[in-house]
Amino acid sequence: xxxxxxxxxxxxxxxxxxxxxxxxxxxxxxxxxxxxxxxxxxxxxxxxxxxxxxxxxxxxxxxxxxxxxxxxxxxxxxxxxxxxxxxxxxxxxxxxxxxxxxxxxxxxxxxxxxxxxxxxxxxxxxxxxxxxxxxxxxxxxxxxxxxxxxxxxxxxxxxxxxxxxxxxxxxxxxxxxxxxxxxxxxxxxxxxxxxxxxxxxxxxxxxxxxxxxxxxxxxxxxxxxxxxxxxxxxxxxxxxxxxxxxxxxxxxxxxxxxxxxxxxxxxxxxxxxxxxxxxxxxxxxxxxxxxxxxxxxxxxxxxxxxxxxxxxxxxx
Amino acid sequence: xxxxxxxxxxxxxxxxxxxxxxxxxxxxxxxxxxxxxxxxxxxxxxxxxxxxxxxxxxxxxxxxxxxxxxxxxxxxxxxxxxxxxxxxxxxxxxxxxxxxxxxxxxxxxxxxxxxxxxxxxxxxxxxxxxxxxxxxxxxxxxxxxxxxxxxxxxxxxxxxxxxxxxxxxxxxxxxxxxxxxxxxxxxxxxxxxxxxxxxxxxxxxxxxxxxxxxxxxxxxxxxxxxxxxxxxxxxxxxxxxxxxxxxxxxxxxxxxxxxxxxxxxxxxxxxxxxxxxxxxxxxxxxxxxxxxxxxxxxxxxxxxxxxxxxxxxxxxxxxxxxxx
Numbered sequence: 001x002x003x004x005x006x007x008x009x010x011x012x013x014x015x016x017x018x019x020x021x022x023x024x025x026x027x028x029x030x031x032x033x034x035x036x037x038x039x040x041x042x043x044x045x046x047x048x049x050x051x052x053x054x055x056x057x058x059x060x061x062x063x064x065x066x067x068x069x070x071x072x073x074x075x076x077x078x079x080x081x082x083x084x085x086x087x088x089x090x091x092x093x094x095x096x097x098x099x100x101x102x103x104x105x106x107x108x109x110x111x112x113x114x115x116x117x118x119x120x121x122x123x124x125x126x127x128x129x130x131x132x133x134x135x136x137x138x139x140x141x142x143x144x145x146x147x148x149x150x151x152x153x154x155x156x157x158x159x160x161x162x163x164x165x166x167x168x169x170x171x172x173x174x175x176x177x178x179x180x181x182x183x184x185x186x187x188x189x190x191x192x193x194x195x196x197x198x199x200x201x202x203x204x205x206x207x208x209x210x211x212x213x214x215x216x217x218x219x220x221x222x223x224x225x226x227x228x229x230x231x232x233x234x235x236x237x238x239x240x241x242x243x244x245x246x247x248x249x250x251x252x253x254x255x256x257x258x259x260x261x262x263x264x265x266x267x268x269x270x271x272x273x274x275x276x277x278x279x280x281x282x283x284x285x286x287x288x289x290x291x292x293x294x295x296x297x298x299x300x301x302x303x304x305x306x307x308x309x310x311x312x313x314x315x316x
Numbered sequence: 317x318x319x320x321x322x323x324x325x326x327x328x329x330x331x332x333x334x335x336x337x338x339x340x341x342x343x344x345x346x347x348x349x350x351x352x353x354x355x356x357x358x359x360x361x362x363x364x365x366x367x368x369x370x371x372x373x374x375x376x377x378x379x380x381x382x383x384x385x386x387x388x389x390x391x392x393x394x395x396x397x398x399x400x401x402x403x404x405x406x407x408x409x410x411x412x413x414x415x416x417x418x419x420x421x422x423x424x425x426x427x428x429x430x431x432x433x434x435x436x437x438x439x440x441x442x443x444x445x446x447x448x449x450x451x452x453x454x455x456x457x458x459x460x461x462x463x464x465x466x467x468x469x470x471x472x473x474x475x476x477x478x479x480x481x482x483x484x485x486x487x488x489x490x491x492x493x494x495x496x497x498x499x500x501x502x503x504x505x506x507x508x509x510x511x512x513x514x515x516x517x518x519x520x521x522x523x524x525x526x527x528x529x530x531x532x533x534x535x536x537x538x539x540x541x542x543x544x545x546x547x548x549x550x551x552x553x554x555x556x557x558x559x560x561x562x563x564x565x566x567x568x569x570x571x572x573x574x575x576x577x578x579x580x581x582x583x584x585x586x587x588x589x590x591x592x593x594x595x596x597x598x599x600x601x602x603x604x605x606x607x608x609x610x611x612x613x614x615x616x617x618x619x620x621x622x623x624x625x626x627x628x629x630x631x632x633x634x635x636x637x638x639x640x
Contacts, residue, residue: 029543032544036544047510117373123629125376125380136613136617155390191384195629204353206353213356276485277488285485288485295482
């Protein structure tokens, strides 16, 4: 760390060592420093640190809006863990994550590797790829919901009809619903990953390609043996980030299908929402926080991994 | 005060976005100095390589146009297409006539104008809160550096490991019964504005930027007798325009995207933003009018993207991922 500005300035201005009294502290700018810290302290204190603590406390309490909360031990956790819907939700969330991995993970990588060889209008390529990311998620879901119209004149069914396929039920069928959601989510998110990969691709040392070319490696082998290994760090990061994001998927199941048909798209986050907010008479806040805390512990481990990876690479 | 303060003291340091996102060092479209990728220039000169790669890229561009731009063009077309045509022939290039009435009805009859205004209000307020918290907080953490600064920094950083889902229920109850305030913040814009300020990402981004500014400027200002407020307002903020631009764009876009939180705390339809109202009116609105409303809701984010493409394509990937 470099010089501490405030101390230096005080020493220059006052020409004597710092006083330890409260009045001296205030005179040396301590009070105004605290005033500058207030917005951060208040906003983070009330809207971040306090709810984080509360969530842990509430997961051991029975909370309703009428009576003061009472401690109930682990019963919220046992309630959640014995809810048959929880296992459905975990399965659905895992299914979403796996589908997103199979469909959504390779697409941006392939697109970025191809785009990195583009020599003209590359800005146009990346702008087109990123456009869906800036569309508000609610709009893209509602628009895709219309595209998924199951009748033969639905947008996708019309297009597939041109090559003799369909009509498909899309989000109205329990088997089709989840892949449809993942497809829409991939469309909405791929641009972000493409931009990350494109940036990483520019930092692959060109000498490696030259050396491989001298050794007679063709373009595909260069991509397989140089490009992809050079990207492995970024690939791991996007993998972790994608996992963290898919574990919290909410908007798509909530707006596309409401968790249906037959609970086929009820995810963990949708279950938390339903515990707390679906019942208009007052939610089961204890169960909701217990489940969020359990989910958070799992996700925090992944965040920690992510943080350590990015930290160690930026130190290099 | 002395004249040194009025003068912009140092050249503005470029945004150190690369520091926040270690793996995104440069513009995606900036490999200008790069003579080659996996394919070398001499290979590019060979006819069959040139043809093969060229063809691949044309196909790629076509796919990107269809996938990236296609849905938006369709939406724009639907916004001015009679409902009957949308339902029977959604992909017809030239529908039977243009129905400008969709837009008019959406804006006036379905009160999209009101929801649009609500969305803008929410975005402006969230922006202000985020900028105030991030700049004052960053100032304390990286310039003033009080003894307790390390603790604050650690506590702010720690919130990045806590997924947003944990906050949902307790935060809702805090909004219902805020400490010291005495009345519920439900149905108040403050319920959306204030929590948006608790963004560790913003604080981190801004304090990293402040760290990169030349320390001599602050010392010179101190010697000239500038107090904390003067240093903040007349020296630091004028030097921070680039980072404020980045924070502002992210703040507005993420506020525009926000759905679940406003849905929970803004119960009164008259103050709800577009993201909450659009799903609510979906079932009861004429399809053409509804799609026109969707199109209207997309205009501002797309406009911002077109205007500030570089900001988005530089750092948005990582920030979006971290925030999401």
